[in-house]
Amino acid sequence: MTSAKEVPILNVWQLYIGTEIKPKGHSHWAACPFHADKTPSLNISSGLNRWHCFSCGEGGSGVDLVMRAKGLGFREACCQIEKDFSISRDGPIQLITVRKKSPEQILEFQYFGLIDLLLLDKKAIKLQLRVFSDPDQIPGILVHQLGKIEVTLDELLMGNIEEKAAALVRGLKGNGQYRRDVS
Numbered sequence: 563m564t565s566a567k568e569v570p571i572l573n574v575w576q577l578y579i580g581t582e583i584k585p586k587g588h589s590h591w592a593a594c595p596f597h598a599d600k601t602p603s604l605n606i607s608s609g610l611n612r613w614h615c616f617s618c619g620e621g622g623s624g625v626d627l628v629m630r631a632k633g634l635g636f637r638e639a640c641c642q643i644e645k646d647f648s649i650s651r652d653g654p655i656q657l658i659t660v661r662k663k664s665p666e667q668i669l670e671f672q673y674f675g676l677i678d679l680l681l682l683d684k685k686a687i688k689l690q691l692r693v694f695s696d697p698d699q700i701p702g703i704l705v706h707q708l709g710k711i712e713v714t715l716d717e718l719l720m721g722n723i724e725e726k727a728a729a730l731v732r733g734l735k736g737n738g739q740y741r742r743d744v745s
């Protein structure tokens with residue numbers, strides 16, 4: 563059975579969003595339709611069959627894209643995709659074959675996962691900082707953590723391949739404890 567989630571993300575984008583997408587490396591970039599986006603900050607990964615906007619944080623599967631773009635619920639969005647791509651729930655024909663994830667795809671998944679985690683951490687720390695009206699009262703550890711997160715994010719997003727790899731390894735080592743051990 564083929565599900566709505568398995569429809570290639572680029573096809574979903576073409577049909578429901580339709581704006582220009584630019585290939586770059588292993589993925590594609592587009593201007594995000596969900597915030598005022600001057601430069602294309604929305605990443606579309608065919609390998610993961612997912613999309614993610616680095617500016618506003620929106621992202622997910624093709625189903626999430628249709629939900630967000632059309633204001634539909636999960637079930638409605640699935641039905642819409644199934645209808646538009648002629649997918650039969652009971653049909654024996656596999657319209658789309660889904661390959662096992664390659665090591666590159668797993669790496670890409672970890673890469674975007676770490677960026678997501680760091681962006682969440684950054685948001686959480688910034689919220690904590692807002693409590694302090696007097697800058698002198700801000701605990702040094704928060705400033706320190708924020709600095710580390712920003713450095714790592716810079717390396718992950720804008721670094722060369724070695725810097726990206728080093729930042730990823732460092733981040734994955736931290737794993738779930740990234741909040742406690744940011745170094």
Ligand SMILES: [Zn+2]
Nearest residue numbers: 594597615618
């Ligand atoms: Zn966005």
